[in-house]
Each structure stands twice: as C-alpha cells, then as structure tokens.
Amino acid sequence: MDWRCEWCGKPHEENDPPCDNCGHGTFEEAVVRRTDLADDGGLESTTVWVCTECGRTHTKHSPPCSRCGNHKLVKEEQRVDDDELSVPSYFDLVTPRYVLGLVVVLALAGLFVGGLTGVIDVPGFGNDVPAVENVPGEADTAGSIDLATVESAYLDTVNETRANASDDGVSRNERLDEVAAFTNQRLIKSEYGDGSLPTRDRIAELVGDSCQGGFAVETYTLQSSDYASGDTLGSAFAAEQFADSEISAASTTTVGVDTHTAPNGTVFLTQIVC
Missing domain, CATH: 3.40.33.10 (CAP)
Known part of the structure; x- marks a missing residue:
C-alpha cells in the first residue's frame, strides 16, 4: 500500500480520496519503516502520531487521543539508537544487589549443611538426629x-x-x-x-x-x-x-x-x- 488516509490512517492502493473508512479528503504517502541504518549513524526511524495536549504517542493517526480524548495528533518521526535495542550480557546483570543476594543464599545453604551434619547447632532446623562425621576412635x-x-x-x-x-x-x-x-x-x-x-x-x-x-x-x-x-x-x-x-x-x-x-x-x- 502506497497511500493512507491522513485522518484515520487506513491504507489505499492509490491517492484517490475520499477515504473509504472515514470520508476524509486527503491522503498521504505511507511511511515505510527504515531498515537501512548504515546511512543514518546507526539510528532506526519510525513514524508516530503525538497528541498535542498530553503528548501520548500513537502508532497511527486515529484520533481522538486514547489518553485525554484530544482530537489533534501531529506526525513525528522517532529515531531509536542501536544501543537502546541491544540486549545486556550476563555480566551486566551482576549488580551489587545480585551479589548480596547470592552471598545470603550461600550462607543459608552453609547453615543447612552444617545443621544436617551436626557441625552447627541450628535451632528449629529439624527433628532428625544428625550424623556426626569423622569422629575419632571406634564406635563398635x-x-x-x-x-x-x-x-x-x-x-x-x-x-x-x-x-x-x-x-x-x-x-x-x-x-x-x-x-x-x-x-x-x-x-x-x-x-x-x-x-x-x-x-x-x-x-x-x-x-x-x-x-x-x-x-x-x-x-x-x-x-x-x-x-x-x-x-x-x-x-x-x-x-x-x-x-x-x-x-x-x-x-x-x-x-x-x-x-x-x-x-x-x-x-x-x-x-x-x-
């Protein structure tokens, strides 16, 4: 589709208003999302419609605004840097909070093993009598x-x-x-x-x-x-x-x-x- 209604965004084969959907008398050329990023410094662009009252963006010209009900939307071209689309690595996820959580989990695991083997007395750990490992001498x-x-x-x-x-x-x-x-x-x-x-x-x-x-x-x-x-x-x-x-x-x-x-x-x- 090469043309779409300037008011409601319905696509049409030709620039032949009025619109079949809303009767608006003006068409515009359809904007195709760009994929050739090399000519624009690694930026990808797309067209959105922005409410003049509250600033909410819409993917097509379909007033009224879904947030405030304003009937005036203006066309803007947004560009997204490749860096904003990149996926973080596992190392990026290792934050101080993550490290602290890992330390707490390992400490609790150590208490569990210590209580299970009887090396550490853990109140409320359980009612099973734990085994004592590496006891000197002979039991029999x-x-x-x-x-x-x-x-x-x-x-x-x-x-x-x-x-x-x-x-x-x-x-x-x-x-x-x-x-x-x-x-x-x-x-x-x-x-x-x-x-x-x-x-x-x-x-x-x-x-x-x-x-x-x-x-x-x-x-x-x-x-x-x-x-x-x-x-x-x-x-x-x-x-x-x-x-x-x-x-x-x-x-x-x-x-x-x-x-x-x-x-x-x-x-x-x-x-x-x-």
Whole structure:
C-alpha cells in the first residue's frame, strides 16, 4: 500500500480520496519503516502520531487521543539508537544487589549443611538426629570388647540393682539412644578432634517428646584395658553410675545409652535419662 488516509490512517492502493473508512479528503504517502541504518549513524526511524495536549504517542493517526480524548495528533518521526535495542550480557546483570543476594543464599545453604551434619547447632532446623562425621576412635569395639555387649550388661546391672532396691526397671528408648550417640560423639570430637559440644537446647530439641518430665545427660569414662570382657566393663559402668546418678531414682523410667572408644582406649558412656 502506497497511500493512507491522513485522518484515520487506513491504507489505499492509490491517492484517490475520499477515504473509504472515514470520508476524509486527503491522503498521504505511507511511511515505510527504515531498515537501512548504515546511512543514518546507526539510528532506526519510525513514524508516530503525538497528541498535542498530553503528548501520548500513537502508532497511527486515529484520533481522538486514547489518553485525554484530544482530537489533534501531529506526525513525528522517532529515531531509536542501536544501543537502546541491544540486549545486556550476563555480566551486566551482576549488580551489587545480585551479589548480596547470592552471598545470603550461600550462607543459608552453609547453615543447612552444617545443621544436617551436626557441625552447627541450628535451632528449629529439624527433628532428625544428625550424623556426626569423622569422629575419632571406634564406635563398635574397644580392643577385643564389643561395645554393644557393654551397653547391654550396663542396663542389665542397673535393672538388677534397682530391683534389689524395690525400684522399677528402666527401659531403653531408640530415639534416646540416637540422641545419646549424637551427644557422645560430639563430646569425643570436642576433646580429641575439632568439634564442639551441643547446647542443652539442641539436645532438648532432639529429645522432643521422648521425655515428658525433663531429662538429664550423664557421661562416664573407664579405661578399656582394665577389663577383660564387655560384661565386666558394663557392670563397672553401672557401679560408676550408681555412685552419683539420677538414674537410681525411682522416677527414672526411660534411658538412651551410647558407648564410644576414644583414640587412647578410654571408653565414654553417655546416657540420656528421663
């Protein structure tokens, strides 16, 4: 189309007014958008119609103005520099705000991983007992002594002693066993490695509903080389415990127990008692 109505912008094949659409009696030559930018310093032009009252631009002469209702629009040629049409690179998007956001995300990710592995105590992180990595010593044996046997002999001796004192026996709780192992391993890592002790609040969070009336954490140590078997070592731990422990009280009914051998052969027994 080479001609269009000067008033409404309808295109026509020939300069033969009046307009088929609005009846206006004047046509103008249609303006074709330029694409040969090389002759104009890299600028691209296009024709728009500008309202004389509010300045709003329109793509064609179609009064009234869509913003203010004014019926007078004037033709203007707009030029757009190539720089305004260019797409920013990824490096242009790396603003200080973006960098700060990235640092915050990485810090939160570090807290998440630290809380998951037990390296960092994160209140409210979750109720799963985290694993403690790279704990010095042995979790299953003390030389030729099986630590599971030590734990069983310890509890058997405790219950026999309580029965002789007309107290009810204590029962072992799997959840408390896990919390006792977490606490014991963190204790050993703090003394023989580069770890730190968990806070009481962290232990309480992990204990959760397993202890309804409060809890206590107790740790005893004995040298494994002084005992010939798991039974004798477990009984010796019970004797240590009854010397000054809350577990001898009749109100104590539930325990969690863990034993771990330090690098120097010392066996740590840690228990959570309710």
